[in-house]
Amino acid sequence: MDDPCDVGEEEIMSRNKQLTKSASRVRNQGEVFTPINFAMHIFQRWMKVSCRQPEDVFVDLQCGTGNLLKAVLLWKIENNLSKEDAFRTILGVDLLHDNVEDCRRQLLSTAGVEDVELFRLLVTQNIIQGDSVKNTVDELFCANMLPEK
Numbered sequence: 001m002d003d004p005c006d007v008g009e010e011e012i013m014s015r016n017k018q019l020t021k022s023a024s025r026v027r028n029q030g031e032v033f034t035p036i037n038f039a040m041h042i043f044q045r046w047m048k049v050s051c052r053q054p055e056d057v058f059v060d061l062q063c064g065t066g067n068l069l070k071a072v073l074l075w076k077i078e079n080n081l082s083k084e085d086a087f088r089t090i091l092g093v094d095l096l097h098d099n100v101e102d103c104r105r106q107l108l109s110t111a112g113v114e115d116v117e118l119f120r121l122l123v124t125q126n127i128i129q130g131d132s133v134k135n136t137v138d139e140l141f142c143a144n145m146l147p148e149k
């Protein structure tokens with residue numbers, strides 16, 4: 001894979017514009033997302049020194065709009081996991097509904113499966129709205145059997 005950091009200044013500026021949603025969200029919640037190129041770079045380095053396998057489940061307990069999970073998804077697919085198994089082994093939680101929706105959309109478009117029912121179902125089950133400070137992973141993903149607010 002090409003080095004995700006090897007991009008021009010214009011591309012970096014354009015990517016960084018997507019790191020915040022509004023000044024009030026930054027002020028009130030400290031909401032600033034991980035730059036995609038940074039997420040991919042760090043993630044790939046980390047995977048090289050860890051013993052993780054592509055089929056291992058990866059959980060982002062504060063997934064935001066999914067920049068880190070996008071890097072995970074690409075890594076899994078590049079390491080020969082099927083798209084279906086990649087989606088089955090990626091879990092994300094975020095407090096805010098719009099971030100959850102954006103994260104689902106980002107993962108679907110990254111894999112080019114926006115219109116495939118199976119993948120839409122998988123992101124609905126695996127990328128969920130919840131409070132990962134107050135709840136355990138087990139509680140969060142069992143609670144997901146309930147309809148979203």
Ligand SMILES: C[S@@+](CC[C@H](N)C(=O)[O-])C[C@H]1O[C@@H](n2cnc3c(N)ncnc32)[C@H](O)[C@@H]1O
Pocket residue numbers: 031032033034035039060061062063064065066067068069093094095096099130131132133134
């Ligand atoms: C720094 S951003 C996450 C960055 C993200 N991992 C990425 O790849 O860009 C922090 C996120 O944590 C979420 N968050 C804050 N408190 C949370 C909580 N208690 N449970 C779940 N998500 C939370 C916010 O809504 C925000 O989207």
